[in-house]
Amino acid sequence: MRMKKLPKLIASTALTLATLSSFAQTSLSDSLKWAFAKIDSLKAPAPPKPNQLTISIDMRTRTELRHGYRTLPTEDTTAAVFTNQRTRLNFDFKSKKLDFFASLQDTRQWGQQDPRAGQTVASPTESTVYPLYMFEVYAEPHFSDKFSARIGRQRLIYDNQRLFAENDWRLPGNSHDAIRLIYNNKINFTTELFGAYNQFGENSFGSNYKPAGFVNYKTLLVHYLNWKLNDKLVLTTINSGDGYQSSQPNDAKTTWMRFTSGGRLEYSTYNWYFTISGYKQYGKDSSGKKLDAYYIQPEIKYTNKAWSVRLGLEYLSGQDSSLHQKEDKNFVPLYGVAHRFMGNMDLFATFPSDVNGAGLVNPYLFLWYQKNKVTVRFENHLFYSQSRFVNKGKEEKKYLGFENDWRLNYKVMPSFEIESGFCWAIVTDAMVAIKKSGDTKAFPYWAYLSLKFTPTLGKFSF
Numbered sequence: 526m527r528m529k530k531l532p533k534l535i536a537s538t539a540l541t542l543a544t545l546s547s548f549a550q551t552s553l554s555d556s557l558k559w560a561f562a563k564i565d566s567l568k569a570p571a572p573p574k575p576n577q578l579t580i581s582i583d584m585r586t587r588t589e590l591r592h593g594y595r596t597l598p599t600e601d602t603t604a605a606v607f608t609n610q611r612t613r614l615n616f617d618f619k620s621k622k623l624d625f626f627a628s629l630q631d632t633r634q635w636g637q638q639d640p641r642a643g644q645t646v647a648s649p650t651e652s653t654v655y656p657l658y659m660f661e662v663y664a665e666p667h668f669s670d671k672f673s674a675r676i677g678r679q680r681l682i683y684d685n686q687r688l689f690a691e692n693d694w695r696l697p698g699n700s701h702d703a704i705r706l707i708y709n710n711k712i713n714f715t716t717e718l719f720g721a722y723n724q725f726g727e728n729s730f731g732s733n734y735k736p737a738g739f740v741n742y743k744t745l746l747v748h749y750l751n752w753k754l755n756d757k758l759v760l761t762t763i764n765s766g767d768g769y770q771s772s773q774p775n776d777a778k779t780t781w782m783r784f785t786s787g788g789r790l791e792y793s794t795y796n797w798y799f800t801i802s803g804y805k806q807y808g809k810d811s812s813g814k815k816l817d818a819y820y821i822q823p824e825i826k827y828t829n830k831a832w833s834v835r836l837g838l839e840y841l842s843g844q845d846s847s848l849h850q851k852e853d854k855n856f857v858p859l860y861g862v863a864h865r866f867m868g869n870m871d872l873f874a875t876f877p878s879d880v881n882g883a884g885l886v887n888p889y890l891f892l893w894y895q896k897n898k899v900t901v902r903f904e905n906h907l908f909y910s911q912s913r914f915v916n917k918g919k920e921e922k923k924y925l926g927f928e929n930d931w932r933l934n935y936k937v938m939p940s941f942e943i944e945s946g947f948c949w950a951i952v953t954d955a956m957v958a959i960k961k962s963g964d965t966k967a968f969p970y971w972a973y974l975s976l977k978f979t980p981t982l983g984k985f986s987f
Contacts, residue, residue, distance in 0.1 A: 575986040576620040582982060583613040583628075587975040594971040595871050597952060597963020608635040609696050613660060623666050624673075630660035632696045661700055675705040681719060681860070683749050684761050684789055687822070688804070690862035699860065703745065713753035721745040733777035734770045743780055744768040750788075762788035763804075765859065769811040781809040783816055785859060798826040810853045818842045818856035835891040839866060843877065843884020843912040847920070854912070855882055868906045868928040869948045870971050872960070881959045884911025886923075902932040914959055921955040940980040947972045 592604040611632045618625040633656065663677030680691040680700050692699040703721035722744050725736045734743045747765040754760055764786045771779035787804030806818040824837030844854035855877035863874040867887050873879045886909040894901045908925040915921070932946040949970040957963050 573621055576618070578619075578983075578985045578987075579615075579617040580982045580984075581615045581617070582978065582980050583615060584611070584978040585975060586610045587973055590970075590972040592971065593870060593950060593963075593967070593969025595874065597872075597957060597960055598967040598969055599964050600966050602967065609633065610635065611696050611698075621667065623664065625664050626661060627659065628661040629657065630697070631657045660698060671708060671710055673707050675707060678702050679705065681747070683747070683763055684751075684802075687802070687861045687866060688763060688765070688785065688859045689747065690860065692860075692862050692864075694862065694864045701745070715749075715751045717747075717749045719745070719747040719749070731777055740769075742767045743770045744782075757793055759791040759793075760788065761791070761802075766808070767859070771813065772811070779813075781811060781813050783810060783857075784808040787820070796828050798824075798828070800824050804856070806856050810855075814853045815851065817852045818854050820856045820858065831894055831896040833891075833893040833895070835889070835893075837889055839885070839887040839889070841876065841880075841885045841887075841911060843880060843882055843910065845913045846882060847913055847915040855884065867908075868950075869904070869930040869932070869946060870928055870950060870969065872928070872950065872956075873908070879960065880910065881914060881961070883914040883959060885909070886911050898936040900932075900934040902930070902934075904930040904932075906930075908956070910955065910959065914955070916958040921958050922953065923955070924953060925956040925959065926950055926952040940978060942977040942979075944975040944977065945973065 586608060587610075588606070588608040590604055590606055592598050592602065609632070611630065613631075614629045616625075616627045659678060661678050661680060663675050663679045665673050665675040667673045678700050680698070681689045681703075682691050683689040690699065701719075701721055702723065703719055705720075706718045707715075708717070709715045721742075723736075723741060724732070724734055745765070745767045747763065750760075750762045752760045764784075766782050766784045768780040768782045770777060771781060773779070783806065785804055785806050787802065789800060789802035791798070791800045793799075801821075801823045803822070804820045806816055806820075808816050810816045819842050821840040822837060824835060826833060826835045828834075841856045841858070842854050843856075844850050844852075857876045864871055866889075867873045867885070873885055873887075877884075888907045890905045892903040906928040908928070909923045910921070910925060913920055914923075928948065928950040930946065930948040932944065935943045937943060947970070949968070952963065952965055952969060954965055957965060963969070
């Protein structure tokens, strides 16, 4: 019996040895793979990105035909024609620990200065001194890959630029002397704290702020937050306080603070986009009067391939001119841009003076077409006063008028773009009364042709 089981035992042993051999080979192979992978992981990390310096030019000329831009015409007014030019020379340095940006800017009307004299005359005048200055110049140290501080003259652009904008349409643009703390987790959350304190010179005593030839805030503090809640919903909040020194003589110690709080909620799904924003303004206005004003903007947009349709409304509170209210009800859109919201003719670009304190309701409909190098925009606005406006004892109607804007952009090449536009408006007696200019018999129109050059002169890595 034992002899009969021997062949089976030998066969079983052979099978076991073959299995062990196969397992050993497999384990050895896996071990080698693991070892080489471990060696690869211990290799030296990738070298840091080199420092980069980019030098570029941003030059724009714009020829305008004005007969109703900003100011309503009368029957006997003639159109104005001129060409302006803005040129910026930009230096953009980026490194792992520090960024530096400088933009040298020149703005002028063609013929405003004598190009044959320049700054070589013995006694420079306004017609011979060119307005060359630093539009932006700031340093931005990076304390980590998420936290940095931007210090110096800089543009302030938040959300859709309704409250804080670079105002690129204006010839000089807009920048602020300030410090900004920036936190960005590079995923879905950004928050910033922006602060500025202005003086007109190096005072020996006191803090009297009296700039010559312009009005500006003395203090500005802004908190901005943008949070992408999910792939469809985005929340933005802006809370700011800007202070203006009292206009009363010998009252430099008083600074009236105006506060603005609110935000925007955005929802996107497929081809649709919905948003609503709202802001409350409180505190004191620049004259020291108590402020109680608000702003609302709902909008819906549909995009299908090359076409985009936007339907929305802006609602800015004002006050009844027939009442002597103790509070200022006029909402002021701070340092934002009006050009892209309330019509390209900028009939209501300055608040509350352009609406005579009556507020404004602005329903709008935008149609955009974009394909390849061509963009066409067709924009429509209706204007209504938000509150009652009484002029010479007569209450004016709330309907102010209609504006239609056409714009055509053609990108000739990446660094050269042509933009042209034609805008016109229909105004009522109420708009003439509110704006204190023009008449209803004249036809307000405005056209322009702009050439934009944005070449990069060089990129250097070191």
